Amino acid sequence: MTEKNVRVRFAPSPTGALHIGGAHTALFNWLWARRRGGAFILRVEDTDAERSTAEYEDTIMDGLKWLGLDWDEGPDVGGAFGPYRQSERMDLYRKYAEQLLDEGKAYREDGAVIFRTPVGVSLVIEDEIYGDIKIQSEKASVNQDGSVKDIVIIKRDGMPTYNYAVVVDDHAMDISWVIRGEDHISNTPKQMLLYRALGWEMPRFAHLPMILGKDKKKLSKRHGATSVFEYNDMGYLPDSVFNFLALLGWSPGGGIEIFDRDEAVRSFELSKVIKKPAVFDMDKLNYVNQEHLKTMDPVLKKRIVEPFWRELGLKPERHADQYLMDALTLMGARGRTTKELAEFSDYFVDFSPVKERYDASDITPEQRGTLKKFFAAFMSMPEWESGSMEAFARNWCEANGASLKEVALPLRWALTGRKVSPGVFEVAQLLGRDECGTRLKHFDFVD
RNA sequence: GGUCCCAUCGUCCAGCGGUCUAGGACACCGCCCUUUCAAGGCGGCGACACGAGUUCGAACCUCGUUGGGACCGCCA
Numbered sequence: 001m002t003e004k005n006v007r008v009r010f011a012p013s014p015t016g017a018l019h020i021g022g023a024h025t026a027l028f029n030w031l032w033a034r035r036r037g038g039a040f041i042l043r044v045e046d047t048d049a050e051r052s053t054a055e056y057e058d059t060i061m062d063g064l065k066w067l068g069l070d071w072d073e074g075p076d077v078g079g080a081f082g083p084y085r086q087s088e089r090m091d092l093y094r095k096y097a098e099q100l101l102d103e104g105k106a107y108r109e110d111g112a113v114i115f116r117t118p119v120g121v122s123l124v125i126e127d128e129i130y131g132d133i134k135i136q137s138e139k140a141s142v143n144q145d146g147s148v149k150d151i152v153i154i155k156r157d158g159m160p161t162y163n164y165a166v167v168v169d170d171h172a173m174d175i176s177w178v179i180r181g182e183d184h185i186s187n188t189p190k191q192m193l194l195y196r197a198l199g200w201e202m203p204r205f206a207h208l209p210m211i212l213g214k215d216k217k218k219l220s221k222r223h224g225a226t227s228v229f230e231y232n233d234m235g236y237l238p239d240s241v242f243n244f245l246a247l248l249g250w251s252p253g254g255g256i257e258i259f260d261r262d263e264a265v266r267s268f269e270l271s272k273v274i275k276k277p278a279v280f281d282m283d284k285l286n287y288v289n290q291e292h293l294k295t296m297d298p299v300l301k302k303r304i305v306e307p308f309w310r311e312l313g314l315k316p317e318r319h320a321d322q323y324l325m326d327a328l329t330l331m332g333a334r335g336r337t338t339k340e341l342a343e344f345s346d347y348f349v350d351f352s353p354v355k356e357r358y359d360a361s362d363i364t365p366e367q368r369g370t371l372k373k374f375f376a377a378f379m380s381m382p383e384w385e386s387g388s389m390e391a392f393a394r395n396w397c398e399a400n401g402a403s404l405k406e407v408a409l410p411l412r413w414a415l416t417g418r419k420v421s422p423g424v425f426e427v428a429q430l431l432g433r434d435e436c437g438t439r440l441k442h443f444d445f446v447d
Numbered sequence: 448g449g450u451c452c453c454a455u456c457g458u459c460c461a462g463c464g465g466u467c468u469a470g471g472a473c474a475c476c477g478c479c480c481u482u483u484c485a486a487g488g489c490g491g492c493g494a495c496a497c498g499a500g501u502u503c504g505a506a507c508c509u510c511g512u513u514g515g516g517a518c519c520g521c522c523a
Contacts, residue, residue, distance in 0.1 A: 420484035
């Protein structure tokens with residue numbers, strides 16, 4: 001086993017936020033680096049001076065952090081192979097372009113440096129995922145009419161092109177595996193030609209299947225949420241998005257679908273990644289999110305739901321942390337996103353949304369009479385505990401020829417303003433006797 | 448148009464020549480549980496694109512057809 005250390009990189013261009021496709025390839029690179037105890041490198045490909053911005057660079061880094069993907073070398077943390085922004089590596093690109101020029105493998109034209117595409121060379125991409133892909137060098141770069149086209153390596157503005165910079169950097173940064181989207185397969189032959197011309201050893205390639213929208217087309221803005229942060233705003237946990245994305249093109253086997261980062265790292269294998277493109281399915285994401293929500297620590301859950309309560313105009317700070325955590329625990333699996341959780345539990349935070357939703361107009365005078373009798377006794381129970389409340393309610397109904405629903409449903413409406421909620425008596429217990437009294441009195445269910 | 452890639456339930460994955468009358472999960476539909484809704488339990492619906500080979504035997508190998516996709520910028 002003399003295989004060299006794993007060094008992989010995620011190389012986004014700062015021309016937009018971190019989107020789902022980028023997050024997916026970053027994730028797989030990270031998984032492979034962590035699995036093999038190697039290094040995950042972040043390299044910013046900002047050679048498009050027009051569209052690249054420092055803001056986007058920050059957004060991308062924030063997106064990676066949000067997903068829990070940490071890098072060992074990058075523009076912010078540095079490293080032995082820096083700098084990590086292509087715009088800061090110009091001398092390197094010039095140096096090798098000079099070399100190619102000297103060797104007659106490239107020529108100048110309109111201020112640009114252009115590499116002569118060789119003809120008659122058989123290339124084979126030994127892809128870790130797709131297997132061997134064979135192609136002739138003259139097919140590597142062509143015009144629309146199919147004629148051979150030379151490859152621009154330095155643009156007129158002095159900036160290197162993607163296909164050239166990526167080769168120089170992957171070599172200079174000692175990248176051992178190039179793991180990227182399948183849409184780059186067609187670029188690979190051009191890059192291999194450059195490696196050959198420069199006399200460099202090639203890294204190993206692994207192309208990942210694309211992520212498609214419902215229409216089976218490459219995922220893009222028109223498929224809805226594109227930035228990973230939009231998922232945060234919709235109430236998805238980073239752990240869930242990580243889990244869900246890892247499941248696109250790969251599975252740990254054994255029927256396991258819900259896992260955390262460590263578990264994913266432990267069972268990840270590049271060779272188990274499949275070739276078929278995957279459709280991004282929101283239903284599955286919802287399910288995965290719900291599963292992660294189920295096992296989430298209450299302290300963390302409260303912290304993450306709080307902003308969503310505030311967004312609804314509620315004031316969670318009026319309550320003790322423990323009370324809010326208890327409320328969330330009571331909510332259980334009701335809600336697939338933190339946003340839903342916040343909505344569905346609003347009545348624990350404030351009474352006002354209850355009043356907005358319910359006005360007791362469905363209660364007939366006769367029913368009200370029964371309710372008043374029941375609640376008068378209910379409110380003066382010696383012990384304010386859900387178990388005894390239920391026992392009391394059942395006995396009372398039995399004795400008065402009523403069904404439990406006749407009192408439980410109005411109670412739920414009065415307390416929550418909703419037709420669904422956790423068990424009413426547990427809700428009542430948590431809200432407390434005084435608060436329940438207030439709410440019942442508001443609807444004139446008790447004097 | 449050219450080059451390349453892909454092809455198992457609607458979707459995500461298992462399957463890597465025989466144990467497949469193809470398994471799990473999501474979604475969907477029933478039933479159970481129950482003061483409601485989730486959750487949970489049980490069950491149902493539902494796929495190897497097609498055609499030739501190879502082989503004693505093919506979802507798995509080969510070829511073709513069909514269907515889908517990606518790429519063909521001095522963008523990355």
